[in-house]
Amino acid sequence: MSNIEKWIERAESIVGSGNVLTAFEDIEFFSHDEYAMEEFACMPAAAVRPGSEEETAAIVRLCAEMKIPLTARGGGTGLSAGCVPAARGVVLSLNRLNGVVDADPDNHTITVQAGMALHDLYQHVKEMNLFFPPHPGDEGAFIGGAVAANAGGARAVKYGTVKRYVIGLQVVLADGRIANLGGKFIKSSSGYNLLDLMIGSEGTLGIITGVTISLLPPPGVSKTLVVPFADVAEAISVVPKILKADIMPCAVEFLEHSVIRCAERLLDRSWPARDGAASLMLILDGRNEDEVLGQAEDLAAIVEAGGALDMLLAEDDSRQADILELRSMLYEALRPGTVELFDICVPRSEIAGHIGFIHELEVRYGISLPTYGHAADGNVHTHSLRCRLDDGIIGGDLPGWQEMHEQVRQDLFADAVARGGVISGEHGIGLAKRDYLKAMSPAANLDLMIAVKKALDPDNILNPGKVVLV
Ligand SMILES: Cc1cc2nc3c(=O)[nH]c(=O)nc-3n(C[C@H](O)[C@H](O)[C@H](O)COP(=O)(O)OP(=O)(O)OC[C@H]3O[C@@H](n4cnc5c(N)ncnc54)[C@H](O)[C@@H]3O)c2cc1C
CATH class of the missing domain: 3.30.43.10 (Uridine Diphospho-n-acetylenolpyruvylglucosamine Reductase, domain 2)
Structure with missing residues (x-):
C-alpha cells in the first residue's frame, strides 16, 4: 500500500x-x-x-x-x-463548514464557520440589520478564503479591506492544534498580533475554521453616478480633489469606454455615458437621501471644475443595477481572451502615471491591455490578453503571446514597485506571483516571511510552494 x-x-x-x-x-x-x-x-x-x-x-x-x-x-x-x-x-x-456559530447584534458581531459563502454571509448580516462592507467581486468566495487572501473590492476606499472587520479567528495550526486568536473585543495589546499574521497568509500558516466579524450599521441610502471625461488621465486627476473636499465615496471606479464595450456586448446593455473616452463610476452612501444628494451636489462642482463632460445620476434602482452589473461583468466579458488579470496597487498619486505606462506598453508591443480599477485606493486591474481587443470584440490569438505576456508582467510589476506600490493589492501571491514577490521584495522582508513560515510550519505541510519558497 x-x-x-x-x-x-x-x-x-x-x-x-x-x-x-x-x-x-x-x-x-x-x-x-x-x-x-x-x-x-x-x-x-x-x-x-x-x-x-x-x-x-x-x-x-x-x-x-x-x-x-x-x-x-x-x-x-x-x-x-x-x-x-x-x-x-x-x-x-471547507465547504461543509458553512454554519453560523454566533450572531450577536448587541456586540455588532457575527461568528461563522470558514466555509460560508459570501452571498450567505451577506444574507445573515442583512437579517441582523447590520452591514459587512467588503465586497470582493465574486460572492461565491468563502469567508475563510476572503480572510486568507485579505480580499478587497470596490468599497475599500471608504470601508477598508477584509482585515478591518476580522476580530477573531479559529485556526488549525500545522501540528493540528487549534488556536483561538482575538475574540469579540475591539482592542487588544496582549502579545504579538497573531490575528493579523494569519490574515492574508493564503493557507500557508494555518487553516482558518472560524471567523468573528465586526459589523457596521447599514448606510441606508446609496446612489450611483457616472461621470465621463475626455480621457482617463483627466478622470483620475479629479479623484484627489474629491477626497480633499471631504467627500468619501463608497467606491470610485475608473473605466475606459473602449473596455466597457466588451461588457455592453455581453449583456446587451449600454453604459450611460456616450461622450468622452473614460468614466468615473462613483457610489455615494449615507444615512438618508438628503445627505447623499448633498454629497452629489458638492461632487458636481468638483468634477465640473476638473473637466467632466457630464454627471449622470442613476435615478432608479434598475438603472443603478444596470451600471453596477456592467462594471462587475468586465472580468467575465474579457475572460475568453485573458491570460492573467493583474491587481497591482500603487499610491493614489501614481495611478495616472502607471496607466500612462500601460498605454506605452500597448504601443511598444502592439497589444491591448484593457485596464480599469479602484481609482481612489490605487488598485489597478489590467488584463494581459492573448489577442487584440477592437471595439469590445476579442480577436484571434497573437503570435508569440506567451512571451509577450511574460514581458508585460515583468514590465508592469517593475513599474508598480518603482512607483512605491505592490504587485498584489487584493488577489494574493499564490503560485502565479511567487517568483515576482521574491524578485521584488527587499531581502529583509523576504527573510522575515521565510522565518515566519519555518517557525509555524517547520515541515512545510501547509500549502507548500505558495507565497514564499522555503
Ligand atoms: C469575477 C471575480 C471577481 C473578483 N473580484 C475581486 C475583488 O474585487 N476583490 C478581491 O479582493 N478579490 C476578487 N476576486 C478574487 C477572489 O474572489 C478573492 O480572492 C476571494 O477572497 C477568494 O476566496 P475563495 O474562498 O474563493 O478562496 P480560494 O480561491 O479557494 O483560496 C484563496 C487562497 O486562500 C486559501 N484558503 C482558502 N480557504 C482557506 C481557509 N479556510 N484557511 C486558510 N487558507 C484558506 C487558499 O489555500 C488560497 O491560497 C475576484 C474573483 C473573481 C472570479
Whole structure:
C-alpha cells in the first residue's frame, strides 16, 4: 500500500468514506481556480471534506504525521492559483463548514464557520440589520478564503479591506492544534498580533475554521453616478480633489469606454455615458437621501471644475443595477481572451502615471491591455490578453503571446514597485506571483516571511510552494 493509499484509509476513518474524494471527475475541480492560465493546474491525490473543526484538526495532524502536503480550498474563486496544490498533495475543502456559530447584534458581531459563502454571509448580516462592507467581486468566495487572501473590492476606499472587520479567528495550526486568536473585543495589546499574521497568509500558516466579524450599521441610502471625461488621465486627476473636499465615496471606479464595450456586448446593455473616452463610476452612501444628494451636489462642482463632460445620476434602482452589473461583468466579458488579470496597487498619486505606462506598453508591443480599477485606493486591474481587443470584440490569438505576456508582467510589476506600490493589492501571491514577490521584495522582508513560515510550519505541510519558497 502506498503512503497516499494509507492516508486515504486513515482520512476516511476520520471524516467518513463519502468525504474523501479520489475519482478523477470528483477532484478535477480542485486542480484549478479562477486564474486564467492553465500552466499552474495540478491534480491533487485526493480531496477531503471535514464536517467540523475537530475533524479538520485531525486531518491536519494526519498530514503532519505522514508528511502529506495539504492545500486549503474555499470557493476556488482566487485569481493567483493559491488554492491549487503545487505538489501532488491533498486538498482540504471547507465547504461543509458553512454554519453560523454566533450572531450577536448587541456586540455588532457575527461568528461563522470558514466555509460560508459570501452571498450567505451577506444574507445573515442583512437579517441582523447590520452591514459587512467588503465586497470582493465574486460572492461565491468563502469567508475563510476572503480572510486568507485579505480580499478587497470596490468599497475599500471608504470601508477598508477584509482585515478591518476580522476580530477573531479559529485556526488549525500545522501540528493540528487549534488556536483561538482575538475574540469579540475591539482592542487588544496582549502579545504579538497573531490575528493579523494569519490574515492574508493564503493557507500557508494555518487553516482558518472560524471567523468573528465586526459589523457596521447599514448606510441606508446609496446612489450611483457616472461621470465621463475626455480621457482617463483627466478622470483620475479629479479623484484627489474629491477626497480633499471631504467627500468619501463608497467606491470610485475608473473605466475606459473602449473596455466597457466588451461588457455592453455581453449583456446587451449600454453604459450611460456616450461622450468622452473614460468614466468615473462613483457610489455615494449615507444615512438618508438628503445627505447623499448633498454629497452629489458638492461632487458636481468638483468634477465640473476638473473637466467632466457630464454627471449622470442613476435615478432608479434598475438603472443603478444596470451600471453596477456592467462594471462587475468586465472580468467575465474579457475572460475568453485573458491570460492573467493583474491587481497591482500603487499610491493614489501614481495611478495616472502607471496607466500612462500601460498605454506605452500597448504601443511598444502592439497589444491591448484593457485596464480599469479602484481609482481612489490605487488598485489597478489590467488584463494581459492573448489577442487584440477592437471595439469590445476579442480577436484571434497573437503570435508569440506567451512571451509577450511574460514581458508585460515583468514590465508592469517593475513599474508598480518603482512607483512605491505592490504587485498584489487584493488577489494574493499564490503560485502565479511567487517568483515576482521574491524578485521584488527587499531581502529583509523576504527573510522575515521565510522565518515566519519555518517557525509555524517547520515541515512545510501547509500549502507548500505558495507565497514564499522555503
Ligand atoms: C469575477 C471575480 C471577481 C473578483 N473580484 C475581486 C475583488 O474585487 N476583490 C478581491 O479582493 N478579490 C476578487 N476576486 C478574487 C477572489 O474572489 C478573492 O480572492 C476571494 O477572497 C477568494 O476566496 P475563495 O474562498 O474563493 O478562496 P480560494 O480561491 O479557494 O483560496 C484563496 C487562497 O486562500 C486559501 N484558503 C482558502 N480557504 C482557506 C481557509 N479556510 N484557511 C486558510 N487558507 C484558506 C487558499 O489555500 C488560497 O491560497 C475576484 C474573483 C473573481 C472570479
